Amino acid sequence: MKISVSYLSSIFDKKSTIRLIDNSNADMIHVDLMDGMFVPKRNFYIEETLEDLKDTKKPLDIHLMVYEPEKYIKDLSTLKPEYITFHLESKTDIKETIKLIKSYGIKVGISIKPNTDISYLEPYYNDIDLILVMSVEPGAGGQRFIFDMLEKVEDLNDLKYNKGYKFMISVDGGLNEYSAIKCRDSGANIIVSGSYVCRHENYNERINLLRK
Numbered sequence: 001m002k003i004s005v006s007y008l009s010s011i012f013d014k015k016s017t018i019r020l021i022d023n024s025n026a027d028m029i030h031v032d033l034m035d036g037m038f039v040p041k042r043n044f045y046i047e048e049t050l051e052d053l054k055d056t057k058k059p060l061d062i063h064l065m066v067y068e069p070e071k072y073i074k075d076l077s078t079l080k081p082e083y084i085t086f087h088l089e090s091k092t093d094i095k096e097t098i099k100l101i102k103s104y105g106i107k108v109g110i111s112i113k114p115n116t117d118i119s120y121l122e123p124y125y126n127d128i129d130l131i132l133v134m135s136v137e138p139g140a141g142g143q144r145f146i147f148d149m150l151e152k153v154e155d156l157n158d159l160k161y162n163k164g165y166k167f168m169i170s171v172d173g174g175l176n177e178y179s180a181i182k183c184r185d186s187g188a189n190i191i192v193s194g195s196y197v198c199r200h201e202n203y204n205e206r207i208n209l210l211r212k
C-alpha cells in the first residue's frame with residue numbers, strides 16, 4: 001500500500017512541510033486544492049501552487065476540490081503530476097475532463113464524497129486510473145475517519161477482481177495507524193494522510209506506522 005502525504009494541515013509552514021514530505025519516505029505528495037465554492041474554504045492561487053511545487057522530486061497526487069476542474073488542468077500539467085483527481089460531484093463534463101487530463105499524458109482520478117454511492121462511477125470504470133474514496137467530508141484536515149466508507153473500498157476491490165478493472169483505490173481523510181490497517185485489509189492501494197503525519201516532528205516515524 002502506498003502512502004500519499006498531504007501538506008494541508010501541519011505544524012510547520014507550507015514550504016517547510018512540502019520540503020519535509022519530499023525528503024521523507026512517503027510515496028507521493030498529495031496536493032489538496034480547494035476553490036472556496038465546492039468546499040467553504042479557498043486555499044490556493046494557481047501561480048502560487050506552481051511555485052510551491054516546482055522543485056519537488058516525488059510524484060504529485062493532485063486532488064481538486066473545485067467545481068470547475070477543467071480551468072486548472074493546463075497549468076497543473078506543467079508540474080508533470082502522476083495523478084490529477086477531480087470530484088464526481090463537481091460541475092464539469094466528466095467524460096471531457098477525463099479526456100483533457102489524459103491529453104497531457106497524466107493519470108486520471110475521480111473522487112467521491114462520503115454520501116455518493118460508487119454506482120455513479122460505473123460509466124467511468126474503464127477510463128480512469130484511480131478512485132479516491134473520501135473517508136471524511138472534503139474541506140478540512142484533522143477530521144475523524146468514517147468507517148462505513150470501508151464498504152465502498154471492499155466493493156470497488158471486488159469489482160476490480162470480478163470485472164478486471166485497472167483503477168487504483170485510494171482512501172483520503174482521517175487516517176491513523178488503526179484506520180490504515182482497515183483500509184489495507186479492505187483492498188486500498190493508496191492511503192492519503194495529512195495531520196497524522198504533518199502534525200508531528202518525525203514524518204518517517206508516522207509514515208512507517210501507517211505502512212505496518
Ligand code: DX5
Nearest residue numbers: 138139141142173174194195
Ligand atoms: C480533506 C482532504 C484530505 C485531508 C487529509 O479535504 O482532501 O486530503 O485533509 O488530512 P487528514 O489526514 O488530516 O484527514
Ligand code: ZN
Nearest residue numbers: 032063172192
Ligand atoms: Zn485530499
